[in-house]
Amino acid sequence: VNAVLSGKFEVPSDSMRPDMTLDSLGLDSLAVIELLFILEQETGARIEDTEITPLNTVSELVTLAEGRRQLVEETPSA
Amino acid sequence: MTGDEIVVTGLGMVTPAGVGSEATWEGVCKGLSAAMPDPRLAGLPVDFSCQIQGFQAADHIGGRAAWRMDRCSQLAVAAAREAVRDAGLTPAAWDADRVGVVIGTGIGGQLTCEDEHGKLLSEGHESVSPTVVPKIIPNMPAADVAIALRARGASMSVSTACASGATAIIRGRHLLDSDSCDVAIVGGADAAVTRLITTGFARMGVLSRRLDAPELASRPFDADRDGFVLGEGAAVLVLERLRTAQQRGATVRAVLAGCGETNDAYHVTAPHPEQRGAETAVRLALADAGAVPRQVGHVNAHGTSTRVNDAAEAALLARVFPQAPPVTSAKGALGHCLGASGAVEAALTVLTLQRQVIPPTANLDTADPEFELDLVSGRAREHEVELALSNAFGFGGHNVVLAFRRHA
Numbered sequence: 490v491n492a493v494l495s496g497k498f499e500v501p502s503d504s505m506r507p508d509m510t511l512d513s514l515g516l517d518s519l520a521v522i523e524l525l526f527i528l529e530q531e532t533g534a535r536i537e538d539t540e541i542t543p544l545n546t547v548s549e550l551v552t553l554a555e556g557r558r559q560l561v562e563e564t565p566s567a
Numbered sequence: 568m569t570g571d572e573i574v575v576t577g578l579g580m581v582t583p584a585g586v587g588s589e590a591t592w593e594g595v596c597k598g599l600s601a602a603m604p605d606p607r608l609a610g611l612p613v614d615f616s617c618q619i620q621g622f623q624a625a626d627h628i629g630g631r632a633a634w635r636m637d638r639c640s641q642l643a644v645a646a647a648r649e650a651v652r653d654a655g656l657t658p659a660a661w662d663a664d665r666v667g668v669v670i671g672t673g674i675g676g677q678l679t680c681e682d683e684h685g686k687l688l689s690e691g692h693e694s695v696s697p698t699v700v701p702k703i704i705p706n707m708p709a710a711d712v713a714i715a716l717r718a719r720g721a722s723m724s725v726s727t728a729c730a731s732g733a734t735a736i737i738r739g740r741h742l743l744d745s746d747s748c749d750v751a752i753v754g755g756a757d758a759a760v761t762r763l764i765t766t767g768f769a770r771m772g773v774l775s776r777r778l779d780a781p782e783l784a785s786r787p788f789d790a791d792r793d794g795f796v797l798g799e800g801a802a803v804l805v806l807e808r809l810r811t812a813q814q815r816g817a818t819v820r821a822v823l824a825g826c827g828e829t830n831d832a833y834h835v836t837a838p839h840p841e842q843r844g845a846e847t848a849v850r851l852a853l854a855d856a857g858a859v860p861r862q863v864g865h866v867n868a869h870g871t872s873t874r875v876n877d878a879a880e881a882a883l884l885a886r887v888f889p890q891a892p893p894v895t896s897a898k899g900a901l902g903h904c905l906g907a908s909g910a911v912e913a914a915l916t917v918l919t920l921q922r923q924v925i926p927p928t929a930n931l932d933t934a935d936p937e938f939e940l941d942l943v944s945g946r947a948r949e950h951e952v953e954l955a956l957s958n959a960f961g962f963g964g965h966n967v968v969l970a971f972r973r974h975a
Contacts, residue, residue: 499631515631522697523634530694 490551493527507548516543528554533561569808572824573740574974576817577654577805578914579646579754583617583798583901587649591911592918595900596947598927602781602796602902608762612769615781616760617798617902628715635698636711637676642801642907643708643756644715651716654805655817656750658716666718667748668709669738670803671731671755673906673961674764675724676703681761708756712803720748728961729869729903731755732802732910733969737826739806749811754803755910765797771836773873785903786930787870787896788877788942795871798902802910804917821917824954824972825856831964838876838960842883845958848966849887852956856970863892863970864952865925867916869960870896871903880958881938893950895943899929909959913969916957920973925950 495502500514511521522538529535534557541550580587583601584594594601605616619642624633627645636644647668651658658666679702686694701707706724713722721742727734732755739753768774775784775794785796812819829851831844838845853860866888868880884894897912904911919925924947931944952973959967 497634499625499629519635519698519701526697 490528490547490554493524497527498524505547507551508546510544510546511550512543518543532558534558569744569746571808571810572822573743573806574809574812574822575804575820575917576807576812577650577656578820578917579649579653580800580802580911580914581619581622581642581645582800582802582904582911583619586619586622588653588914592915595897595915595926596924598900598929598946600782600785600900600929601798602784604781605760608765611762611765613765613774613776614778615784615796616765617796618760619799632715635701637679637702637707638758639672639676639756640708640711642758642799643670643754643803644711646754646756646801646803647712647716647752650752650803650805656805661750663717663719665720665749666716666752667720667739667742667750668713668718668722668752669725669735669742670709670712670753671725671727671735671906671909672705672708673726673728673731673757674759675705676707677759677761677764679703681763712752716752718752726906727965727967728963729905730909730959730961730965730967731906732908733913733957733959733967734828734909734965736804736823736910736913736969737828737967740823740826743806743808749807751806752803753806754801755907756801757905757907758799759905760797760799768797775872783930785872785899787868787872787899787928788881788934788938788940789931790933790935792872792874792877794873795898796902798904800901800904800907800911802907802914804910804914819974821920822972822974823969825852825854825858825970827851827855827968829966831966833964836962838879842879844964845880845883845960845966846887848968849883849956852968852970856954856972858954858970860887861890862954863888863956865892865919865950865955866894867912867919867955867957868894868896869958870898870928872898876960877935878937881935881940885939891939891941893925893941893943893948895925896928897926899931909967912959913957916955916971920952920955920971923949923951
C-alpha cells in the first residue's frame with residue numbers, strides 16, 4: 490500500500506502515518522478507486538469502493554487488504 | 568465586440584524537436600527531421616514516427632495529477648504551463664473567472680483508449696482502469712489545462728482534425744472580442760502515435776513508406792515526397808487584448824491580425840481541386856487583417872508532405888501571391904502532429920515575426936518542379952517579415968488561416 494501511495498500518487502513516504510485518512514493524503518474518490526484497482530492487480534486482494542472511501546485511514550486499508558490477500562492465498566487454485 | 572487588437576504574449580511547445588518553445592524553435596531551424604523507428608509500431612506497414620524524446624509528465628505537471636491524464640492532456644498541460652509562465656502570468660494571482668481555455672485535439676486520449684480496450688479484450692472487464700473515460704474524452708486537454716491552471720472562465724475543446732489547434736486560436740480570439748475573458752489560453756494537442764491510428768493512416772495510403780530511411784521520409788514540397796510522418800505534440804499561446812497586455816507591462820510577441828475559416832464541403836479527405844475553400848480562408852484572413860495579398864511576407868504552410876496536399880497548397884499560394892513570399896513547412900522536421908500542428912505552426916510563425924528568421928523545410932532537397940514557390944530549405948533564412956500567414960487544413964475539408972503581424 491505504501492509503495493503504491495508513494496509511487497503512483499506521489500505521497501511523500503515520510504509524511505505518511507497509519508492513522509491518516511486517504512483524503513488527507515490528497516486522494517479523492519476516483520484516486521481511491523484507482524488505488525483499489527492497482528492493489529487488486531498487484532496482490533489479488535479485491536476490495537470494493539463501498540468498503541474503502543477517502544475518509545478511511547491508511548491502516549484500515551492495510552488491514553482490509555491483508556485480510557483479503559490471505560483469503561486469496563488460502564483459496565486453492567484450480 | 569471590444570474592437571481591440573489581439574496579441575500573443577506567451578508561447579509553450581512540446582514537440583518531437585524538443586520539450587519547450589526554444590528547443591522546438593532550435594530544432595526546426597536546424598532543418599533535421601525528428602522521425603525515427605518506433606518500437607511501438609513494430610510489425611505494422613509503417614513502423615516509424617516523430618516522437619517526443621525526454622518528456623517526463625511528472626516534471627511538468629506533478630505525479631499526483633499526471634496519472635489521471637492521457638498523454639494528450641499531459642502534453643497540453645505542459646505547453647500551457649510554459650505559455651503562461653512565458654506571458655509573465657501567475658495563476659495564483661490572476662482573476663480566474665476571466666481566464667478562458669480552448670484546446671483543439673484531432674483525436675484525444677487515444678493511447679489510453681487502445682491500452683484499455685486491449686485489456687478488455689484480452690483480460691476481461693475487471694482489468695480496465697476506472698480512469699478510462701476521463702482520460703479519453705476529447706474535452707479533457709482543455710479541462711485538464713483549466714484545472715491545472717485554475718482558469719475558471721469558458722473552456723472547451725474544438726475539433727477540426729489537423730486544423731484543430733488553429734481553430735482553437737480563433738475561438739480564443741472570439742472570447743476576447745466578445746469580452747468573455749481577459750486572458751485566452753489557446754492551442755492544440757494530440758498524442759495519437761498508436762498502432763490503430765498508424766494502421767488507419769497507412770491503410771489510407773497517406774503515410775510515407777520510406778521504411779529504410781525514416782529521417783528522410785517527411786519532405787514537404789520535395790519532388791520525392793511520398794506521404795506524411797505521424798507525430799505528436801502540443802502548443803499553447805496566450806492571447807490578450809493589446810490594452811490589457813500593455814497595462815500589465817507584458818511583452819508582446821506578435822499581433823493576431825486576422826482569421827479566416829471555411830469548409831470545402833466537397834470531400835472527406837481530398838482537398839478541393841481548385842482549392843476554393845482554402846483560397847476563401849486566405850482571403851478572409853487578409854480582409855480581417857485589413858491587408859491585401861501583396862503585403863504577405865511569409866507563409867508557414869500546412870505542407871504535410873503528401874503528394875496531393877502539397878500540390879494543392881502550392882497551386883493556391885502561387886495563384887494568390889504572385890510576389891512569391893518565402894514559404895516553409897515545419898512538418899519536415901516535426902512530422903504531422905495532427906491537432907497540435909496548427910498551434911505549433913502558429914507559434915513558429917509568431918517567432919518568425921519576432922526574430923525575422925524563417926526556419927527551413929527539412930528534407931527539401933529538390934523542390935517539385937511543378938511548384939512556383941520560393942521555398943526555404945537547407946538552412947534558416949533571415950528575412951524581413953511584417954505580415955505572415957499560418958495555414959492549417961484538416962480532414963473533413965476544414966480550412967483555417969491565421970494572419971499574424973509583427974509588433975512594432
